[in-house]
Amino acid sequence: MASAKRYWLFKSEPDCYSIDDLERDGSTSWEGVRNYQARNFLRDDARVGDLVLFHHSNADPVGVAGIATILRSGYPDPFQFDQKNRYYDPKSKPENPTWITVDVKFIEKFSETVSLATLKSMPGLEKMVVTQRGSRLSVQPVTKDEFDIVRKLGRARKR
């Protein structure tokens, strides 16, 4: 039996890669995760079909800009072996790769980014990782309830 669908929040700086870039590209590989906790989620838990909140950090506004889905589950991040790449890791060897990436596919861009301030003020999102002070994790698990609340906010008609 297939395991239950999971829900995630992926952070990206829109100056680097935005929801608009993903909409244009259709899909992309999520290289460059260089944090062990985030790596473990990508390696062990992210499955094809899981849904992803696409979060803009270092942005205006900061917040969730849309939704993506996991298109391909974890595989070795090729950038770790590329000496010219900013994500090159000399300690990682091809026979035992340290870093993992996944592929994601565009699903929707919200009519309006759900700002971090909104997330922090919303009942039901008090425990969401991204609303915690000092939270830096770039790949975070999200509960189905949290995901549904954020999606509903993102789809709300502008006033």
Place this chain on the structure above:
DNA sequence: GCCAACGTTGGC
């Protein structure tokens, strides 16, 4: 651009 919070490194 500032700086608090966090994760990693490395001397001991």
Place this chain on the structure above:
DNA sequence: GCCAACGTTGGC
């Protein structure tokens, strides 16, 4: 194994 120093993240 401790922990100070350092580099990075990311909100503001």
